[in-house]
Amino acid sequence: METTSIISHQFKTPLAAIKSATEVILSGDLGTLTPEQRDYLNVVGENTETMIGLVKDLMDVSRIDQNRVEVRPKWVLLQKIVEGIIQDFRILAMARNSSIEYSYEHDIPPLFVDPKLIRDVISNIIFNAILYKHGKGAVKITVRREGQKGVLFTCQDDGIGVPESERERIFTKFYRSREAVEIEPHGSGLGLYISKGIVEKSGGKIGFSSVHGKGSAFYVFLPVTKDVFSQKT
Amino acid sequence: MNQKILIVDDDKFLIRLYADKLRREGFEVLMAITGAEGLERVIAQQPDLVILDVILPQKNGFDVLSEMKLNPKTRGIPVIILTNLSQESDIKTGRSLGAVEYLIKTEFPIARLGEVVRKWLAVKNVEKTADGNIA
Numbered sequence: 001m002e003t004t005s006i007i008s009h010q011f012k013t014p015l016a017a018i019k020s021a022t023e024v025i026l027s028g029d030l031g032t033l034t035p036e037q038r039d040y041l042n043v044v045g046e047n048t049e050t051m052i053g054l055v056k057d058l059m060d061v062s063r064i065d066q067n068r069v070e071v072r073p074k075w076v077l078l079q080k081i082v083e084g085i086i087q088d089f090r091i092l093a094m095a096r097n098s099s100i101e102y103s104y105e106h107d108i109p110p111l112f113v114d115p116k117l118i119r120d121v122i123s124n125i126i127f128n129a130i131l132y133k134h135g136k137g138a139v140k141i142t143v144r145r146e147g148q149k150g151v152l153f154t155c156q157d158d159g160i161g162v163p164e165s166e167r168e169r170i171f172t173k174f175y176r177s178r179e180a181v182e183i184e185p186h187g188s189g190l191g192l193y194i195s196k197g198i199v200e201k202s203g204g205k206i207g208f209s210s211v212h213g214k215g216s217a218f219y220v221f222l223p224v225t226k227d228v229f230s231q232k233t
Numbered sequence: 234m235n236q237k238i239l240i241v242d243d244d245k246f247l248i249r250l251y252a253d254k255l256r257r258e259g260f261e262v263l264m265a266i267t268g269a270e271g272l273e274r275v276i277a278q279q280p281d282l283v284i285l286d287v288i289l290p291q292k293n294g295f296d297v298l299s300e301m302k303l304n305p306k307t308r309g310i311p312v313i314i315l316t317n318l319s320q321e322s323d324i325k326t327g328r329s330l331g332a333v334e335y336l337i338k339t340e341f342p343i344a345r346l347g348e349v350v351r352k353w354l355a356v357k358n359v360e361k362t363a364d365g366n367i368a
Contacts, residue, residue, distance in 0.1 A: 005320050012317035016338035052339045070321050
């Protein structure tokens with residue numbers, strides 16, 4: 001068994017106990033809670049989820065750094081993956097007084113990628129767009145064919161944007177802008193680093209354009225070719 | 234008669250939590266805290282279903298599952314793996330050895346434990362009836 005897998009297991013063991021115990025108490029199985037007790041336990045639950053997410057991120061980073069990302073490619077339609085993720089995020093967008101606009105071309109070829117990993121990347125980008133937006137416009141998502149070479153996903157928001165001086169650091173480990181920390185103090189600053197690692201492992205490219213204070217547009221390009229995994233180990 | 238569930242897990246707090254949850258839902262619960270003890274109890278007490286961790290003292294969960302599948306007396310008992318090992322390769326190993334479910338403790342809500350157990354007990358009963366009809 002891989003060392004990172006064992007370390008991850010050791011971290012998760014106490015977290016699983018806290019999470020399960022909190023769930024049992026919140027379920028009322030052990031007796032009725034006062035509203036204050038319920039509020040406090042909800043905080044325990046939310047922070048436990050943050051820790052669980054952090055452990056997953058750290059393990060992903062470790063695998064990327066060691067070039068040990070497990071890739072299990074299949075033929076998939078990117079537009080379907082994106083559609084599923086958008087369904088999951090519609091409620092979050094509504095809760096933040098926003099919405100998601102989605103369009104895709106109809107002649108998009110299937111891609112030979114790991115659907116679980118690509119789902120993580122796309123989810124991360126859309127989640128950031130919803131979380132860090134401050135305008136009233138929708139998050140605009142598109143999937144289109146990029147000639148014969150591949151497929152391009154884009155996600156545009158009217159959020160906080162990235163300051164010019166910090167653009168080179170956005171895909172580095174633990175980078176978080178001051179404004180991002182103010183909006184979401186619990187973020188790990190690992191999501192985009194992990195996304196970049198996964199996209200590059202899949203033979204693609206990730207990038208963005210941004211105007212500070214006005215918004216950002218992130219893109220992910222994934223190639224159509226099947227033999228990309230045989231070229232990289 | 235209550236259906237018998239064996240939980241094999243070396244985390245003494247979690248095993249109590251799972252056992253209490255299942256008892257509240259009307260199951261009879263047996264417990265073992267090592268892989269070797271788990272295997273002995275499966276053979277001796279023939280539970281209706283096993284909930285099995287993977288990282289265990291003496292014998293790991295994958296070994297317990299392999300040995301159960303080699304023994305005609307325990308082969309048909311459904312095994313749910315409930316673990317914190319979450320790599321794709323671990324999930325693939327568990328599935329290929331014959332686990333009916335592979336659940337990650339930090340991702341699985343304990344409120345659903347009884348529901349998942351009942352689902353696989355129902356599947357087992359249908360299969361048993363089908364086998365009986367063929368025989």
